[in-house]
Amino acid sequence: MKNQISDLTVIVPAYNEEKSILDTLESIKNQTVKPKKIIVVDDHSTDRTAEVARKAGVTVFETPINTGSKAGAQNYALRQTTTKFVMALDADTTMDRYAVEKLLEAFKDENTAAACGFVIPRFVNTIWERGRYIEYLIAFTYYKPIQEYFGKPLISSGCFSMYRTRFLKESNGWPTRTMAEDMDLTWSFHKKKFNVRFIPEAVCYPIEPQNFTFMKKQLIRWSHGFVQNLMLHWKDVLAVPYLNFIIAVMTWDSIVASIMYLFVIPIFSVIFKSPYLLLLFIIDAPIVFIPVFLRGLKRKELLKVVFSFPSFFILRIVNAIFIMEAYWTEIILKKRLTQYEKGH
Amino acid sequence: MNTGLPGTGIGGLFYMISVVVMIFMEIKDIILRRKNGNSKAIVTEQSIIIVLLVAAIFATNIFFSKYVFKKPPIYLAVNANFGEKTSYIILNYPILVPLFLLIVVLFFTQLMYFYLKPSKK
Known part of the structure; x- marks a missing residue:
């Protein structure tokens, strides 16, 4: 499947990501199997995110007001997505060049709704990045492959996942009712008996929080997201x-x-x-x-x-x-x- | 949700038991000559991990009893004061306590399912 164009749209939600978005877009363009369309959703940024993305030659949607969440920004683009598959990729995340190719293989099964891959922090320098690096190694080496064997990956990671557009639209897109939309969506897919797959050969590299201030924001969101999903599901x-x-x-x-x-x-x-x-x-x-x-x-x-x-x-x-x-x-x-x- | 939360050991034990189940499922597929994709690779890799995990648990146990507490575990369980008994708990924590807790949690989960099932109809 080398140098092919797939029936895929990659949606990159972004809020003040002018420093990192270019790397993300380059990694999409360097895929062995390229998407048909790349859409950056500039969620009312106050920096030059939209300008940087446009210069990279991708489609840019600018929301009239901030949607309030990553899910909101992604849904803004989903309405206009007509490809068979859609991928959500964070604006600070790059992919291994075979990532799209590997994830697409999971969708040969018509019942597959979502597929995710291996996540490794892009930078491993500070104590927080190092801790997160070890966490991911444990999760994606030990827990996730076992979950995959039983057909129940716990979460199709929000920073890097591919979806069958029809199933995603039937689920009304990415849910905005919790702080962890990826968990909410994954558990909803499992309840509907769709397949959710973990493909370890598809690797992505997000930027993880480098200091306590940012780690705290992320952990608050993740922790509350888990509890909210627990109460909901x-x-x-x-x-x-x-x-x-x-x-x-x-x-x-x-x-x-x-x-x-x-x-x-x-x-x-x-x-x-x-x-x-x-x-x-x-x-x-x-x-x-x-x-x-x-x-x-x-x-x-x-x-x-x-x-x-x-x-x-x-x-x-x-x-x-x-x-x-x-x-x-x-x-x-x-x-x-x-x-x-x-x-x- | 991150996997870096503290654990009582039942998470690790749950996945270890899951791998044992996976091994039996693979053996069943081999006997019945069923094709199962690339699951053999996952099972092999996870089996290696749990063998090493069990070895690590035993090594930790031996290390602590021999070099830290300098007493055999059975002594700490029976003829020991409170402080020493806590040492026994620490030595055997990786298996005994999580196993008991895991059985309770899984049993409770199934019970909840059966209890709530009729009300969903």
Whole structure:
């Protein structure tokens, strides 16, 4: 399928992405299988995003007002999408040149609604990027292939996924009712018994939050997004085999383990003067290291893996704080997060 | 949603058991001579991972009992004070506690499904 044009539209939602969007558009143009159309949706940016995109020779839609979310921006272009397949690609994300070709193969099955790939942070320098790097290596090496085997990838990543346009339009596009539209859409597809696929050979490289300020915005959005989707879908996903178990296990861990990490372990180690209890924070380090090491070996990035590994444990504590905040705010205080703030 | 949340171990154990199920499914397909695409590659890779994971759990257990607590695990379970018993919990945490919790969570999930099923009709 080399140098072919596919029946595909790539939608790139963008808000103040003048610095990164050119790399994204170049990576689309360098695909072995090219899309028929590339649409950048400039969601009322205050910088030169639209101008940069136009100079790159792609179609640019400028929204009259900010749509309020990435999903809103994507839906703005979806209305005018007539190709058989549509892809959503974040404006700070580049792709491996075989990504489109690999994802398209998943759609040979007429029941496939969405396909996603392997995600690796483009830059791995700061403690936050390093922690996120290890997280992705674990998720996309260990968890996701197993989910794929059982036909239930948990999320078709919002930064980089391909969809069958008809199914997406029948679902009224990307939902804007939660902070995690990718999770909402994926779980909805599973409920409708569509196939959602994970294709590890299709690789993308997003820019991850480089400092705590931006990491905090992203984690707030992701954490609230998870809780919102849980509240929205929990009754229906109980009937989806295997997905129900994945979500149940995740929910349990996100609540119980976070409480243990943030409160039980530190308090008990003080009360019972048992410093050994603090070892529970890192006791799974050898276990976590295995899939990360194997993937690092495959990617010839062993040194990067070793230096990034400790950052995972720092980020884990931060993740626990934000998921607890999300549960507390969304469920106990009944204050729903509706303001969409991107990670950078 | 990120996978960097803390865990009680049931997540990792759930996926390890999933891989064991995958192995049995592959064996069944081989016996029944069914074509199954490239699932063999996924099963092989995940099997290698879980073998190494189990080895890592045992290695952690041996390391802590031999060099940190300097007592065999069974001693810590039976003839030990509270502080030492916490050491026993830490040593055996990777398997015993998550296994119990996982069974409870999965059982509860199925129960919820059966309970809510009639009301959806």
